[in-house]
Amino acid sequence: xxxxxxxxxxxxxxxxxxxxxxxxxxxxxxxxxxxxxxxxxxxxxxxxxxxxxxxxxxxxxxxxxxxxxxxxxxxxxxxxxxxxxxxxxxxxxxxxxxxxxxxxxxxxxxxxxxxxxxxxxxxxxxxxxxxxxxxxxxxxxxxxxxxxxxxxxxxxxxxxxxxxxxxxxxxxxxxxxxxxxxxxxxxxxxxxxxxxxxxxxxxxxxxxxxxxxxxxxxxxxxxxxxxxxxxxxxxxxxxxxxxxxxxxxxxxxxxxxxxxxxxxxxxxxxxxxxxxxxxxxxxxxxxxxxxxxxxxxxxxxxxxxxxxxxxxxxxxxxxxxxxxxxxxxxxxxxxxxxxxxxxxxxxxxxxxxxxxxxxxxxxxxxxxxxxxxxxxxxxxxxxxxxxxxxxxxxxxxxxxxxxxxxxxxxxxxxxxxxxxxxxxxxxxxxxxxxxxxxxxxxxxxxxxxxxxxxxxxxxxxxxxxxxxxxxxxxxxxxxxxxxxxxxxxxxxxxxxxxxxxxxxxxxxxxxxxxxxxxxxxxxxxxxxxxxxxxxxxxxxxxxxxxxxxxxxxxxxxxxxxxxxxxxxxxxxxxxxxxxxxxxxxxxxxxxxxxxxxxxxxxxxxxxxxxxxxxxxxxxxxxxxxxxxxxxxxxxxxxxxxxxxxxxxxxxxxxxxxxxxxxxxx
Amino acid sequence: xxxxxxxxxxxxxxxxxxxxxxxxxxxxxxxxxxxxxxxxxxxxxxxxxxxxxxxxxxxxxxxxxxxxxxxxxxxxxxxxxxxxxxxxxxxxxxxxxxxxxxxxxxxxxxxxxxxxxxxxxxxxxxxxxxxxxxxxxxxxxxxxxxxxxxxxxxxxxxxx
Numbered sequence: 001x002x003x004x005x006x007x008x009x010x011x012x013x014x015x016x017x018x019x020x021x022x023x024x025x026x027x028x029x030x031x032x033x034x035x036x037x038x039x040x041x042x043x044x045x046x047x048x049x050x051x052x053x054x055x056x057x058x059x060x061x062x063x064x065x066x067x068x069x070x071x072x073x074x075x076x077x078x079x080x081x082x083x084x085x086x087x088x089x090x091x092x093x094x095x096x097x098x099x100x101x102x103x104x105x106x107x108x109x110x111x112x113x114x115x116x117x118x119x120x121x122x123x124x125x126x127x128x129x130x131x132x133x134x135x136x137x138x139x140x141x142x143x144x145x146x147x148x149x150x151x152x153x154x155x156x157x158x159x160x161x162x163x164x165x166x167x168x169x170x171x172x173x174x175x176x177x178x179x180x181x182x183x184x185x186x187x188x189x190x191x192x193x194x195x196x197x198x199x200x201x202x203x204x205x206x207x208x209x210x211x212x213x214x215x216x217x218x219x220x221x222x223x224x225x226x227x228x229x230x231x232x233x234x235x236x237x238x239x240x241x242x243x244x245x246x247x248x249x250x251x252x253x254x255x256x257x258x259x260x261x262x263x264x265x266x267x268x269x270x271x272x273x274x275x276x277x278x279x280x281x282x283x284x285x286x287x288x289x290x291x292x293x294x295x296x297x298x299x300x301x302x303x304x305x306x307x308x309x310x311x312x313x314x315x316x317x318x319x320x321x322x323x324x325x326x327x328x329x330x331x332x333x334x335x336x337x338x339x340x341x342x343x344x345x346x347x348x349x350x351x352x353x354x355x356x357x358x359x360x361x362x363x364x365x366x367x368x369x370x371x372x373x374x375x376x377x378x379x380x381x382x383x384x385x386x387x388x389x390x391x392x393x394x395x396x397x398x399x400x401x402x403x404x405x406x407x408x409x410x411x412x413x414x415x416x417x418x419x420x421x422x423x424x425x426x427x428x429x430x431x432x433x434x435x436x437x438x439x440x441x442x443x444x445x446x447x448x449x450x451x452x453x454x455x456x457x458x459x460x461x462x463x464x465x466x467x468x469x470x471x472x473x474x475x476x477x478x479x480x481x482x483x484x485x486x487x488x489x490x491x492x493x494x495x496x497x498x499x500x501x502x503x504x505x506x507x508x509x510x511x512x513x514x515x516x517x518x519x520x521x522x523x524x525x526x527x528x529x530x531x532x533x534x535x536x537x538x539x540x541x542x543x544x545x546x547x548x549x550x551x552x553x554x555x556x557x558x559x560x561x562x563x564x565x566x567x568x569x570x571x572x573x574x575x576x577x578x579x580x581x582x583x584x585x586x587x588x589x590x591x592x593x594x595x596x597x598x599x600x601x602x603x604x605x606x607x608x609x610x611x612x613x614x615x616x617x618x619x620x621x622x623x624x625x626x627x628x629x630x631x632x633x634x635x636x637x638x639x640x641x642x643x644x645x646x647x648x649x650x651x652x653x654x655x656x657x658x659x660x661x662x663x664x665x
Numbered sequence: 666x667x668x669x670x671x672x673x674x675x676x677x678x679x680x681x682x683x684x685x686x687x688x689x690x691x692x693x694x695x696x697x698x699x700x701x702x703x704x705x706x707x708x709x710x711x712x713x714x715x716x717x718x719x720x721x722x723x724x725x726x727x728x729x730x731x732x733x734x735x736x737x738x739x740x741x742x743x744x745x746x747x748x749x750x751x752x753x754x755x756x757x758x759x760x761x762x763x764x765x766x767x768x769x770x771x772x773x774x775x776x777x778x779x780x781x782x783x784x785x786x787x788x789x790x791x792x793x794x795x796x797x798x799x800x801x802x803x804x805x806x807x808x809x810x811x812x813x814x815x816x817x818x819x820x821x822x823x824x825x
Contacts, residue, residue, distance in 0.1 A: 077699045077702070078716070079695075079696070079699060103699075103714070105702060106698065106699040106701070106702025106703060107698055107699070107702060107714055108710075110701075110702040110703070110705055111698075111701055111702050111705070111706060111707055111708055111710075111793075112707065112708075112710040113707055114710065117682075117710040118710055120710075121710050121713065124713050125713060125714075128713070128715070520747060520748065523750060525692075525693075525696075525785065525786040525787065526787060527787050528787045528788070533786060533787060545692060545696070545786070546750075589718060607757065609751055609752040609753050609754075630751055631718055632718055632719035632721050632722060632750075632751035632754045633717060633718055633719055633721060633722030633754075634719060634721030634722065634751065634754045634757050636722060636724070637721060637722050637723060637724040637725075637757070637761070638757070646718075646722070649717060649718060649722060651724070651726075654715060654717070654724075654727055655727070655730060657715045658686060658715065658727060658730050658731050658734055658736075659734055661684075661686060661713035661715070662684060662686065662713075662731070662734045662735045662736055663735070
C-alpha cells in the first residue's frame with residue numbers, strides 16, 4: 001500500500017484561523033499553500049472559523065465538488081472539535097473516521113512566539129496528517145448500552161440534590177456517604193448567607209426526602225472501595241462499615257442512647273467539632289438521616305472489656321436492634337453513571353501557629369462558631385467562650401489558609417460572605433463589637449453586596465489588613481486577659497493592636513486529604529491544587545475526562561450553596577441525558593488480531609489489564625474481545641510478530657506521522 | 666509582524682535547531698500540552714507531538730524509526746505511575762524505555778536524546794520545562810548524524 005494519492009486518496013486540507021488565535025502567529029496562507037503541494041491533496045484552503053457552520057459546509061461542498069475522500073483539519077485540539085469535524089465529514093457522505101485533526105492552536109500558535117518557527121511546525125504537523133490520513137480505514141463507532149442506575153458519592157447538599165433529581169426522574173440511585181449521616185457541611189451551618197434562612201430548615205426536608213424516596217438506596221457509613229468498567233457499565237464495590245445498630249429494625253426512638261451506662265456524655269462529639277460531648281452510642285445530630293444510632297467501638301465498654309451491663313440492648317428490647325457482632329459488609333452494584341460529590345475539608349488552622357489556634361482557647365474556627373450559634377449545637381445557640389463568658393468584642397480574621405503563597409493560593413470564595421454572616425449573627429446573639437480583618441471583601445453574588453452594605457450600616461467594623469498574629473501579651477491594663485490581634489491597617493498605613501475576647505478564623509476550603517486516592521479510584525484527574533478536574537472549565541464544568549463520571553459541588557473547587565446545587569442539578573442532568581439515550585457510542589480504537597500472523601506466543605494475554613485477550617487453545621491464536629478492549633494499545637506495541645493492530649492507531653499511521661513530521665515528504 | 670525571540674529558543678551559534686519527535690498519551694501529557702496552550706505558556710517550538718492513547722502503545726520501533734528518519738531526540742510523555750488511564754500501560758512503557766535506552770546507547774545515541782517524563786494533565790509547567798530542557802540538551806549535543814555514526818560501527822566491532 002502506498003500513500004501519496006497513488007491508491008486514490010483525494011485529500012482536502014482545511015486551515016483554520018480561529019479568528020486571530022491561530023492566524024496571529026501561524027502564517028495560515030502559506031500553510032494552506034504548502035498543504036496544496038503535498039501528494040494526494042486536491043484542495044487546500046484557509047478559513048476564518050472552520051468549526052462554524054459555513055466552515056463545515058465548506059468541507060461538505062468540496063467533497064461533492066472534488067470527490068474528496070480524506071479530510072485534514074488544522075485547527076484546535078482534537079479533544080475540542082474532533083467530533084465536530086467527524087460529523088461534518090459524515091454529513092458529506094464519507095466515513096467520519098476519514099477525518100484527522102491537526103492541533104495548531106494549543107500545541108502551536110498559543111505556545112510559540114516566532115511566526116516562522118510556528119509556521120514550520122504547523123507545516124510538519126499538516127504533512128504528517130496528510131500522510132497518515134491516507135491509511136485511515138472506514139470504522140464504525142461501538143455502541144454499548146447504558147445501565148440506568150446511578151451512583152452518587154457523597155451525601156452533602158450536592159449529593160443529596162443530585163440524588164433527588166435523578167430519583168425524581170425515576171432512575172434508581174445509590175447514595176453512598178462515609179459519615180453515619182447525610183447532610184455534609186451544610187448540616188453544621190446555622191444560617192445561610194445572604195438571606196439568613198436557616199440551613200436546617202432548607203436542608204433537613206431534603207434529607208428526609210432522600211430517606212423516603214423509593215428510588216434511592218441510601219448507604220451511610222459506607223465507602224466505595226473499587227470501581228471497574230466504563231461509561232454505562234460500571235461495577236462498583238462498596239464497603240459498609242458496621243454501626244452495630246441494625247438499620248432494618250431501628251425506628252430511631254433513641255432509647256438506647258438514653259439507657260447507655262454512661263449517664264453523662266463523655267467523649268468529644270465529632271459533629272460539633274469536639275465542642276460538645278457524646279456517649280459511645282450516639283446520633284450525630286437530632287435530624288440525622290438515617291435516624292439510626294452508631295456505636296463507637298473505641299469507647300464502648302462492651303467492645304473494650306465485654307463486661308458492660310448492655311443497658312442499651314435492654315432498652316431496645318424485643319426489637320433487637322443492637323448487634324455487637326455486626327461486621328463489615330461488601331456490596332457490589334452495577335451503575336451506568338457516577339456523580340462525585342465528595343466535598344471539601346476546612347483548612348487546618350493549626351498550620352498557621354501565629355494565629356494561636358489550639359493554643360489560645362478562645363481562638364475558634366468559623367465552622368466551630370457555626371456550631372456555637374446553632375440552636376441545636378453544643379451551647380444550644382449561645383455564643384459563649386470556653387470559660388462560659390459572653391464575648392464583648394470579637395475579631396474575625398479573613399483568608400486563613402486562602403490567598404496565601406504559604407498555604408493555599410486560591411480564594412475560597414465563601415469566607416467573605418460567611419464572615420459577614422457570622423459577624424451579623426454574633427452581633428445579634430451577643431451584642432458584641434465585631435471587627436473584620438480582610439484583604440479584600442469579595443461579594444460577587446445575588447444579594448451579596450447588599451448584605452455587605454447592610455453590615456456596614458449595622459456598625460460592624462472593617463479593618464483592611466491581613467491579620468499578622470494573635471497574642472496574649474498585654475501592653476497596658478486594658479488589654480489584660482484579652483487576645484490581641486496585630487494587624488497593619490492598610491487604609492491608614494499603621495500597625496494596630498485590637499484587643500478582643502474571641503477570635504474567629506475564617507478558614508478556607510481545601511481538597512480532602514484523601515482526594516488523590518479518590519481520584520485514582522474513579523480514574524479522573526485533579527487540578528494542580530488538588531481539586532477534581534472538570535473536562536472543560538467553561539463548556540464541560542461537571543464532566544470529567546472519564547465518560548460517565550460527573551462532578552458536583554466543592555470537590556471540583558470552592559463554591560457556595562446555590563452554585564453547588566446548580567452544579568449538582570447539572571451533573572444529574574448530564575447523567576440523565578446519557579441514560580435516556582439508552583446507549584453510548586465508544587471510540588472504535590480497539591485492538592484486533594490478524595489470525596494468520598499470530599504465532600500464539602501468548603505475550604499479549606498477560607499484558608491486558610482488562611483481560612480482553614483470550615487464547616484459543618484449538619487454533620493456538622490470541623483473540624481480543626472487542627467489548628472488553630479499551631484501546632490502550634499496550635498489546636499492539638508488545639506483539640513480537642506484529643499481528644495485533646489497533647484501529648485509529650495503526651502502525652502504518654504512526655510511521656507515516658513520524659515520516660511526516662520529519663519532512664520525508 | 667515583528668518577530669520576538671523567546672528565551673526558550675535562543676538558538677545556538679551554529680544555527681542548529683533540533684527536531685524532536687514526542688509521543689504523548691491522550692489522557693495526561695497531551696492534555697498537559699493542551700493546558701499549556703490554553704494558559705498561553707511559551708516553550709521551544711522544536712517538538713512535534715504524535716498522539717497515542719497510552720504510553721503503553723509506544724512501540725520501540727517508533728522510537729528507532731524516528732531516530733532513523735532524522736529526529737535529533739525522542740520524548741515520551743505519559744501519566745504518573747499509578748495514574749494510567751489504562752491502569753498500567755505506563756509501567757509497560759517504562760520497561761520498554763529502560764531496555765531501549767540501553768540499546769540506543771550501544772548504537773552510539775547519546776542518553777539525553779531519548780527521554781521519558783511523567784506529566785499529568787494539570788502539569789503544564791512541567792511540560793514546558795521538560796520540552797525546554799530537552800531542546801537545550803539536544804541543541805548542545807548537536808545533530809544526531811546517525812549515518813556518520815553508523816559508518817563507525819564496523820571499526821568498533823573489529824577486534825584489534
